[in-house]
Amino acid sequence: MEATAHARYVRISPRKVDQILMLVRGKSVAHALATLRLVTKGARPLVEKTLMSAMANAGRSQDPAGWYIARAWVGGGPVMKRMRAHAMGRGATIRHRTTHMTIILNDLPAARPIKKTKENR
Numbered sequence: 001m002e003a004t005a006h007a008r009y010v011r012i013s014p015r016k017v018d019q020i021l022m023l024v025r026g027k028s029v030a031h032a033l034a035t036l037r038l039v040t041k042g043a044r045p046l047v048e049k050t051l052m053s054a055m056a057n058a059g060r061s062q063d064p065a066g067w068y069i070a071r072a073w074v075g076g077g078p079v080m081k082r083m084r085a086h087a088m089g090r091g092a093t094i095r096h097r098t099t100h101m102t103i104i105l106n107d108l109p110a111a112r113p114i115k116k117t118k119e120n121r
Helices: 014-024 027-037 044-059
Strands: 004-012 067-076 080-084 090-094 099-107
Touching: 004 044, 014 027, 014 044, 014 067, 014 099, 027 044, 027 067, 044 090
Parallel strands: none
Antiparallel strands: 004 099, 067 099, 080 090
16 A cells, blocks of 8 residues: 655755655664654655654554555656846846655555475475
8 A cells, every 4th residue: 555745846856856855765764753753954854744744644644654655756846946146237147946756655565474394484
């Protein structure tokens, strides 16, 4: 079963968010939340909030130990362009970037029982 959460049009650069997502991709949700508590970057609250939203979207089984981050990606949203005074009467463009982020959780597969054969008895 999958659970998805999106954060769209967030006013932070996609590059900054991707640095945090690289730390938690492929990890269990419990381990990812523990890792995020130690991160001091500005994008941490956004990733943590989206991860908690995905857990809430998972439904009744909200035990973080039973889920892992299957996929997480970030993309650029629309760019707000502003002008700032520059040298010699010219204008310089300032680009305020926005972010679209998606986190997909998947439940951990149940451990298969090992079949007893003659070799492993």
